[in-house]
Amino acid sequence: MREAAAADNRPYHHGDLRRALIDAAQRLLEAEGPTALSLRAVAREAGVSPAAPYHHFKDKGELLDAVAHEGWDLLNELMTEARASHSLVRDKLTALGVAYVRFARDNPALYRVMYDCSRDKESLPEHVHAENDSAYCQVRDTLVEAGAGPMDEQELELATTAAWCAAHGLAEMFAFKQFDHLKDALGGDDAFLRGVFEHMGIFGKAHHG
Amino acid sequence: MREAAAADNRPYHHGDLRRALIDAAQRLLEAEGPTALSLRAVAREAGVSPAAPYHHFKDKGELLDAVAHEGWDLLNELMTEARASHSLVRDKLTALGVAYVRFARDNPALYRVMYDCSRDKESLPEHVHAENDSAYCQVRDTLVEAGAGPMDEQELELATTAAWCAAHGLAEMFAFKQFDHLKDALGGDDAFLRGVFEHMGIFGKAHHG
DNA sequence: ACTGAATCTGGACGCCGTAAAGATCATCTT
DNA sequence: AAGATGATCTTTACGGCGTCCAGATTCAGT
Numbered sequence: 001m002r003e004a005a006a007a008d009n010r011p012y013h014h015g016d017l018r019r020a021l022i023d024a025a026q027r028l029l030e031a032e033g034p035t036a037l038s039l040r041a042v043a044r045e046a047g048v049s050p051a052a053p054y055h056h057f058k059d060k061g062e063l064l065d066a067v068a069h070e071g072w073d074l075l076n077e078l079m080t081e082a083r084a085s086h087s088l089v090r091d092k093l094t095a096l097g098v099a100y101v102r103f104a105r106d107n108p109a110l111y112r113v114m115y116d117c118s119r120d121k122e123s124l125p126e127h128v129h130a131e132n133d134s135a136y137c138q139v140r141d142t143l144v145e146a147g148a149g150p151m152d153e154q155e156l157e158l159a160t161t162a163a164w165c166a167a168h169g170l171a172e173m174f175a176f177k178q179f180d181h182l183k184d185a186l187g188g189d190d191a192f193l194r195g196v197f198e199h200m201g202i203f204g205k206a207h208h209g
Numbered sequence: 210m211r212e213a214a215a216a217d218n219r220p221y222h223h224g225d226l227r228r229a230l231i232d233a234a235q236r237l238l239e240a241e242g243p244t245a246l247s248l249r250a251v252a253r254e255a256g257v258s259p260a261a262p263y264h265h266f267k268d269k270g271e272l273l274d275a276v277a278h279e280g281w282d283l284l285n286e287l288m289t290e291a292r293a294s295h296s297l298v299r300d301k302l303t304a305l306g307v308a309y310v311r312f313a314r315d316n317p318a319l320y321r322v323m324y325d326c327s328r329d330k331e332s333l334p335e336h337v338h339a340e341n342d343s344a345y346c347q348v349r350d351t352l353v354e355a356g357a358g359p360m361d362e363q364e365l366e367l368a369t370t371a372a373w374c375a376a377h378g379l380a381e382m383f384a385f386k387q388f389d390h391l392k393d394a395l396g397g398d399d400a401f402l403r404g405v406f407e408h409m410g411i412f413g414k415a416h417h418g
Numbered sequence: 419a420c421t422g423a424a425t426c427t428g429g430a431c432g433c434c435g436t437a438a439a440g441a442t443c444a445t446c447t448t
Numbered sequence: 449a450a451g452a453t454g455a456t457c458t459t460t461a462c463g464g465c466g467t468c469c470a471g472a473t474t475c476a477g478t
Contacts, residue, residue: 014457038434049458051436056456060435115381123386157391161382162375162408169378172324173370177332182366199371201410223426247465258427260467265425269466 018056018066020046025067029109034116037109039063061120068117071110072128072135075103079138089146094194094203096139097167101193104171111171139163143202163202170196227265227275229255234276238318243325246318248272270329277326280319281337281344284312288347298355303403303412305348306376310402313380320380348372352411372411379405 014020024045028037039060040050057063082099086092104111118124129136140160144151151159170193173179183192197203223229233254237246248269249259266272291308295301313320327333338345349369353360360368379402382388392401406412 017456039436040434050434051438051459052457054436119384122384129387154391154394158404159408161388161391162379162405165378165382165405166371166375166409167378168381169374169376170371172377172381173374175328175331178338179370182363182370185363195367196371196374199368199411200375202408226425248467249465259465260428260469261426263467 014046014048014052017046017048017052021053021056021063022066022070025063026070026110029067029113030107034109034112037064037113061117064113064117065125067110068114069125069127071107071114072125074107075100075114076133076135076138078103079135080133083138083142089142092142093139093146093163094197096142097163097170097197097203098190098193100135100167101171101174102190105174105189108175136160136164159202163200166197166200166202223255223257223261226255226257226261230262230265230272231275231279234272235279235319238276238322239316243318243321246273246322270326273322273326274334276319277323278334278336280316280323281334283316284309284323285342285344285347287312288344289342292347292351298351301351302348302355302372303406305351306372306379306406306412307399307402309344309376310380310383311399314383314398317384345369345373368411372409375406375409375411 021042025037025042028041028045032041039053042063043050043053046052053063057066078099079096082095083092086095128134131137140156143156143159143163147156147159174189179192182195183189186192186195230251234246234251237250237254241250248262251272252259252262255261262272266275287308288305291304292301295304337343340346349365352365352368352372356365356368383398388401391404392398395401395404
C-alpha cells in the first residue's frame with residue numbers, strides 16, 4: 001500500500017525532504033520576502049517538524065546556501081543565453097549586464113540571499129569564479145573578445161571586476177523608489193537600465209552623442 | 210543631591226537615553242557586527258531594561274534608522290572634505306569615489322545598516338538626495354563642473370546614478386576575499402580601488418595607456 | 419506640595435534557531 | 449522470513465529575540 005515516490009503520497013519518511021525544503025524556501029522567498037524566511041516557516045511550508053531540516057542541513061545558513069547556489073546557477077544560465085543571442089561583441093557585453101540586472105530586478109529576494117550568504121563567508125561561492133561559463137568568466141571572456149589588443153592579465157581582472165561592480169551597484173539601486181521618476185521619464189525599467197549602462201565606461205563608451 | 214547631568218551619575222531617569230542608545234548601538238555595531246545588533250543587546254549595553262528603548266523609538270527599525278542617519282551624515286562630511294581638498298575637477302570626482310568606498314571599507318557594518326534600513330522603506334533617506342552638500346548632490350554638482358558643455362538634466366541624473374552605482378558596487382565587493390589577490394598584486398586596498406575606478410567611464414576615461 | 423505626564427522596570431507572549439531523546443521505517447544481514 | 453541497523457522524523461525543551469502591558473519611579477508645572 002505505497003504507490004511509488006509520487007508527489008501525492010509520501011513514499012519514504014518524506015521522500016526527498018532536502019529538495020522539498022529548498023523548494024519551500026524559494027516559494028516563501030518569492031511570496032513573503034527574505035525577512036520572513038525562517039527555518040521553522042520553511043519546515044512548516046514543507047509540512048514537517050521544526051527539527052526535521054537538521055537531518056539535511058547543518059543549520060539555517062546551509063539551507064540558504066543551497067538556495068543561493070541554485071540562484072547563481074540560474075543567473076549563469078541567463079547570462080549564457082544573453083551572450084549567445086548576440087553576435088557583435090559589444091552587444092554581448094551590454095546584454096550580459098542587462099541580463100544580470102534584470103535577474104536581480106525580477107528576483108530581488110533571491111538576489112539578496114545570494115549575496116548575504118557570501119557576506120558571512122566573506123567570499124562568493126567558488127563556482128561563480130570557476131573555470132567555464134561561470135558568471136565572472138563570461139564577463140571576462142567577453143571583455144577579452146571586445147578588448148583592443150592583448151590585455152595585461154591584471155588589467156583584465158580589474159576590468160572584469162569593474163564591470164561586475166557596476167552591474168551589482170545598479171542591481172541594488174533598483175530596489176529604491178528614489179529612481180522611479182528617472183525610470184518613468186525614460187519609459188520604463190529597461191530604458192533606465194541601458195541609460196545608466198551607457199554612462200559606464202565598460203559597457204560601450206558613454207557620452208551618447 | 211544630584212550634581213548636574215554628568216556622565217558618572219545619572220541625572221534624570223537616565224539622562225539622555227536616546228543618545229545613549231544610539232551610541233551603544235554604534236559601539237556594538239563596530240565590535241560585534243550587524244548580526245549581533247539586537248535591541249535587547251543595545252539596551253543591555255546602555256544599562257537599561259529591554260523595554261526602555263520603546264519610550265524613545267517606535268521599534269527596532271527606528272533605532273537603526275537613527276544610527277543609519279548619523280552614518281549618512283558622516284559620509285557626507287567625508288565627501289565634502291574630499292571634494293574640497295582637490296582643485297582639479299577631475300581629481301574631485303575620483304576623490305569623491307575614493308572617499309565613498311573608503312568609508313564603506315572602514316565602517317562595513319555601519320554601511321550595511323545604512324542600506325538595509327533603506328531597503329525596507331524602498332527609498333534612501335531624503336537628506337541623501339537633499340538640496341545642498343548631500344552625497345548625491347555633491348556627485349552631481351561635480352559632474353556638472355566636469356561635464357563638457359551643458360548637459361541634459363536627465364542625462365545628468367543618469368550620469369550621477371551611474372557613478373553612485375559604480376561606487377556602491379565597488380564598496381560591496383570589498384567584503385569578499387575573492388579580490389584579495391588583486392589587491393595584493395596592486396599593492397593594497399587603495400591601489401585596487403583606483404585601478405577599478407580607472408575602468409569606470411565616469412571616473413576618468415579608462416584605458417590607462 | 420500635589421497632580422499629571424514622562425520615563426523606566428518586571429513579567430509575559432509568541433516567535434526564532436538549535437539540541438537531545440525517543441519513535442518510525444527502509445534496508446541489510448543472516 | 450526475522451531481526452538488527454541506521455537513517456529519518458517528531459516531541460520536547462532551552463535560551464534569545466521583538467514587543468506589549470501593568471506597575472513603579474521621577475520629573476515638571478501648578
